[in-house]
Amino acid sequence: MSDTIDAAAQPTAKLDTVAAPEAASRNPHIPASDYVRLAQGFYFVFWGLLVTVLMGAQLLIVSDIQPFAELFLGLGVLATAVGTWRLYQVRSLGEPWHSRMRTALALAGLMVYFCMFVYLWRRTPESVYLLGNVFGFAAVGILYIIAFNRVVAALAATLGRKDMARESRVFGTGNIGLLLLPFAGIVAYIVASVVVQRGNLLSEMRFVLSRANLLVIVVLLLPFSLTLSLAWSCKDAVLRHLSNLGSGDGYDVDSP
Amino acid sequence: MNGYRHRFPRYGTVGLIVLLLMETAIFCSQTGAFPEVGWWQVTTWATPVCWWAYILMLDAWIYRRKGASLLTARRESLMIQCILSVAFWCVFEAYNRVMPGWRYIHLEQDLSWRLVGYAIAFATILPAIFLTCEFFQSHECFERTWMPRIRWSHGGLVASAVAGAVFVIVPPFLPGDTRGYWWAFVWVGWFFLLEPFNYWRGMPSIYRDWERGDPSRTMQLFGAGAVCGLLWEFWNMWAYTKWVYVFPLGQNVRYFEMPLVGFLGFLPFALECFAMFHFIASFFTREDRLGI
Numbered sequence: 001m002s003d004t005i006d007a008a009a010q011p012t013a014k015l016d017t018v019a020a021p022e023a024a025s026r027n028p029h030i031p032a033s034d035y036v037r038l039a040q041g042f043y044f045v046f047w048g049l050l051v052t053v054l055m056g057a058q059l060l061i062v063s064d065i066q067p068f069a070e071l072f073l074g075l076g077v078l079a080t081a082v083g084t085w086r087l088y089q090v091r092s093l094g095e096p097w098h099s100r101m102r103t104a105l106a107l108a109g110l111m112v113y114f115c116m117f118v119y120l121w122r123r124t125p126e127s128v129y130l131l132g133n134v135f136g137f138a139a140v141g142i143l144y145i146i147a148f149n150r151v152v153a154a155l156a157a158t159l160g161r162k163d164m165a166r167e168s169r170v171f172g173t174g175n176i177g178l179l180l181l182p183f184a185g186i187v188a189y190i191v192a193s194v195v196v197q198r199g200n201l202l203s204e205m206r207f208v209l210s211r212a213n214l215l216v217i218v219v220l221l222l223p224f225s226l227t228l229s230l231a232w233s234c235k236d237a238v239l240r241h242l243s244n245l246g247s248g249d250g251y252d253v254d255s256p
Numbered sequence: 257m258n259g260y261r262h263r264f265p266r267y268g269t270v271g272l273i274v275l276l277l278m279e280t281a282i283f284c285s286q287t288g289a290f291p292e293v294g295w296w297q298v299t300t301w302a303t304p305v306c307w308w309a310y311i312l313m314l315d316a317w318i319y320r321r322k323g324a325s326l327l328t329a330r331r332e333s334l335m336i337q338c339i340l341s342v343a344f345w346c347v348f349e350a351y352n353r354v355m356p357g358w359r360y361i362h363l364e365q366d367l368s369w370r371l372v373g374y375a376i377a378f379a380t381i382l383p384a385i386f387l388t389c390e391f392f393q394s395h396e397c398f399e400r401t402w403m404p405r406i407r408w409s410h411g412g413l414v415a416s417a418v419a420g421a422v423f424v425i426v427p428p429f430l431p432g433d434t435r436g437y438w439w440a441f442v443w444v445g446w447f448f449l450l451e452p453f454n455y456w457r458g459m460p461s462i463y464r465d466w467e468r469g470d471p472s473r474t475m476q477l478f479g480a481g482a483v484c485g486l487l488w489e490f491w492n493m494w495a496y497t498k499w500v501y502v503f504p505l506g507q508n509v510r511y512f513e514m515p516l517v518g519f520l521g522f523l524p525f526a527l528e529c530f531a532m533f534h535f536i537a538s539f540f541t542r543e544d545r546l547g548i
Contacts, residue, residue, distance in 0.1 A: 127353040
């Protein structure tokens, strides 16, 4: 018994008769253990990103949060990093997947790195140095979301899931349009205000935050939620493949 | 055989000359010689210049001894060390904002130049420590030391990681006026936190050395921390742009600007740098990038 499966014989061929043979020709063998890594990875990334986004938004806006509650941000970021690392360990999906995962892993590591600055900034909110690093955390988080969409696109291509590939492209573009560009604009506005008008960085940031109403928050959180839904559907797709392996549905496999 | 089989590279000589020129500038600024020359403009850059000169000299010396060195054979590793060095020190600078331990004086007014100065100076920390350690290793210092073997249980490693996490997380959460007393925990915390992961992941690990009853690398890193600590304070003392210590312990007994008790922090700091470097490296490569 082999612990690998032949991708050419996967049910993806039934789902999409065009993409699967193409994918199979590029990645003929996907070990069952890689499916487990994929499922775990997407599960951790989903919950990690969810907690990170919720706690990150809370910490930015609410000032009197208990230190215990603050720890959830670190847990969320760590879960995201662990999930990304599990996905990075999957080596059988070809070079596009691996290079994109390398980028995502580096960004997840940077999120863990900058997360420490968020805690320290909460202790000393008047420090411009720490605030700059908090902006770094936000920027890396947004870049991670975009990189994650590219990872999903690579997986979707391998699995022959055209719908998922299309979603990942649309959501990735949405992330750039609705998150990255506004964020860059806000940072540019704050920096320009501080440099040109000799304003105070903290007061400028508070001014920007005070302008945020419910509609703006919903629009900003929309790309996150779309990406999270993508992570969940990826996990489901992978689990479906995994359950097919377990049922012996045309696969030669002996280990999960 | 005297152990020196290779030519001393030219960049080592350049480093020596640059260091001597900077020392001359520092001497002149302190003695008031040639007052028409604005020596302070030169000694503003004393720290990064002296440290890069030190790195060039030491690397050349190691090359002469071994025939291979960081600058001649492992330039990629030097780049990684410089980048991680800046990143790691930025974390300690962040701690410093919350629990003041030192502050800088006479900083460059222009923010762009100041950032360049920070980057060039911070980038020297890891290369300086690791090269000094490699220097000791190339001279086989501490090679014959031994210690009782330590058998690491899973529980012991988990306890180390938990203790390390407590050491690095808790101090900034303490009441503001007491935080300065907890720097010692930050200096050892990252080592205790990350070393178990290096051990588990099969990376170069101090804990694994201790398990083999071989403390030579530990001693060499301690030596590197001590040498670099002395030089940090020595070159800082008469520089125009410099740091002064404000943490609340042992301010009355000092060597150069540093309270004497603070010197103890340099020893675990070298171990901490070793653990942090390999922890990050372990996610991208299984190769031993340091070779120490």
